[in-house]
């Protein structure tokens with residue numbers, strides 16, 4: 001089957017399709033980051049999105065494009081949390097059966113959230129790969145349609161709707177800083193922005209502990225890395241050795257990648273809470289961390305940082321805030 005080329009039009013169509021399931025999120029000027037960097041730094045608040053992360057955009061676009069038969073049979077997915085929660089939410093709204101397979105490392109509150117939305121949660125395997133194998137078996141056995149967290153044209157187009165909103169909210173944008181894991185978010189946003197303005201700088205940010213996409217870009221092909229615990233748990237997992245879309249799209253549309261340390265992620269989460277009054281999870285804070293570090297910098301006037309999720313474990317966040325206070 002030839003690979004489908006994802007276009008700007010697909011993203012416009014997605015924006016229209018998903019409007020009742022995902023809302024437009026605010027873009028707000030960060031006084032603190034603007035003072036520190038000398039540019040106008042805007043925060044795209046996907047932590048305020050339905051289900052607490054941008055993942056609902058892609059999930060909505062994917063599930064709305066199932067065939068009648070696929071809709072009737074239900075879907076299965078693998079997720080460390082946010083994609084599962086988003087899929088569960090959308091499936092619940094559309095009356096579709098959803099099974100979510102999660103690896104053992106997933107945080108318990110994320111499993112609870114998915115169950116509350118009506119999904120069937122299966123804890124299976126020590127790694128993302130093992131959970132994926134289990135989901136594959138379930139799909140086969142029960143006729144469920146697998147929903148990729150990132151490597152799917154409908155998912156990518158759904159996440160790309162953030163790019164359209166950024167263009168509308170800040171037409172003079174010079175650069176955008178995007179959290180990067182499987183690359184669905186970065187692929188979609190960067191495609192939308194580069195089509196509008198090829199000079200706009202796109203920067204992907206991953207954590208130092210297990211940056212699979214960044215290592216894959218370095219190698220020139222998808223690679224695997226051992227999993228490691230990180231505050232950015234929503235960025236854990238591989239990109240798939242058989243990656244079809246996002247590796248190539250990130251290669252093509254993301255200009256630069258940066259890595260942030262656990263300390264930088266922790267500081268960014270505490271900064272978000274104390275200064276911006278925002279609850280931001282580790283994976284959602286890596287863009288903030290890059291901006292705060294001064295390493296994501298350039299001769300820019302207007303920069304947007306995608307704050308991709310707010311589903312922080314409150315115990316973790318309180319501990320970090322306490323440590324930062326010198327407690």
Ligand SMILES: *Cc1c(COP(=O)(O)O)cnc(C)c1O
Pocket residue numbers: 053055082083149150179180181182183184185186234235281283284308309310
């Ligand atoms: C999934 C996720 C990301 C990364 O998105 P990819 O499409 O996998 O690159 C970033 N932040 C949060 C909060 C997420 O849930």
